[in-house]
Amino acid sequence: MSAIDSHGSPPTAAGGKGPLWSRMKHAHHFRNHDEEFDACKLGMWLFLTTEVLLFSGLFVAYAIMRMKYPQAFTNGSHYLDWRWGGLNTIVLLLSSFTMAYSIRNAQMNKQGWLKFNLAFTVLCGALFLVIKFTLEYAPKWAQGKRPGFLFSYPNAQDPYEPIWWSIYYSATGIHATHVLIGMGLITYLFLRSLKGTYGPKHYTGVEVVGLYWHLVDLIWIFLFPLLYLIH
């Protein structure tokens, strides 16, 4: 094929008519919107594999420690309240649903619903973090149920419980960081959607951030039973 910039001018002039999403240009090194969309999506999937590998280290650490200190881990899961974990699972599943729905809204040019679903997703993320920090982290930390050398819980039943808390705080902490990053990205989408940036011809951002948000949900789908339910 000929040189990449032999296609001439971008599809529309800057001062064109129509909603913003229809005037969004693709990056100059892509031939068209489709190519840009596919490249972005493949890039996001590649990034998601690195995310999975990041969490795989934590999952393997969990497996090793569980095999070595089963009693500490059995005690550990009893210290956690499955009701908060379950509630957080439902909150994240709902947010995944609204995220997936917002892509549909953008594709079908339902601007009002797009804004609503994006805002709802961010709020679900915030609710998740509030539950996590105020109802789970804070009371446990105050009781001395802390990771590693910070551990000072006087009624511990097994000498290896600090290891359980190390695994618990690192796994859920890194996950919570991802929720926070996801919330930031979706807030950015929401602010741009106020200007009508996303529509049937231009929704790559929504799609790609959506993939990230679903991965955060996927990680929690595994963390919840591993930490709260296996006893």
Add this chain to the structure above:
Amino acid sequence: MSDHAHHHTSPHAGGTERSAHGAFDANDPHGEHPSHGHGHVIVSARMLIVVLSVLLVFTVLTVFLAQAEKWFATAFGVEIPQSVNVAICMSIATIKSVMVAMFFMQLKYDNKVHALVMGFCLLAFGLFLGFTALDLGSRGRIDPVKEFDVHAGGTGKNGLTRIKLVNGKPVVRRDEQGHLILDRFGKIQYEMEAIDTNITQWAKETAEERLTRRGYEAAMKGRHGEHEATVSSANQTVGMYGPRLFADHAEPAHDAEPAATGGH
């Protein structure tokens, strides 16, 4: 411009609709780079709601089964192996994640490359987890000494020593019976150390006995000259029994043969 003027959706089988672009592309007037055959999939509202419902039902189910199992074990006084608990939880989590990946992340309708990329990543994860489990689960087969707990390395401090010295001074609290908690932990630690010593002693004796019985010591001496292998250490793992990758240590005669014999 006709480039994006036409954008109509049409119902499509499989709970999705596909969007189609206008016929004329100003960027590609001769159709040299035709739009991809798959188009962009719009997952139907009904499909999304069904998937969400299934996910919620499975969440309730996994919590219910975990609680039911606990209740069953206490009510009937039976011991359900932990593998049942783990298998149920992980199967449901896997089903849920496949649902999310297929429909919310649209893997079902996507370019198959995305599924392939993630598939290889999961394969790597599987190898990582699998070989670690294989190692941990079979250490006892190589050397009984290695079968027991790994102890805190590095500073040598674990939760026990830490409890004794929080903020530089011992924590003294009383449990429900009025006993000093520090004492209780001290006792546990003492007992564990005693158990460790006994285990080490036992393992050493067992290992030595096996070594002698198999004539291993002599074999190692014959092979490595000055080297003495009475018992394995952290730096030196000695195969005792079980499957082995390489030739049996007890048969040093093979080493004496030249490499190019090839008659058998």
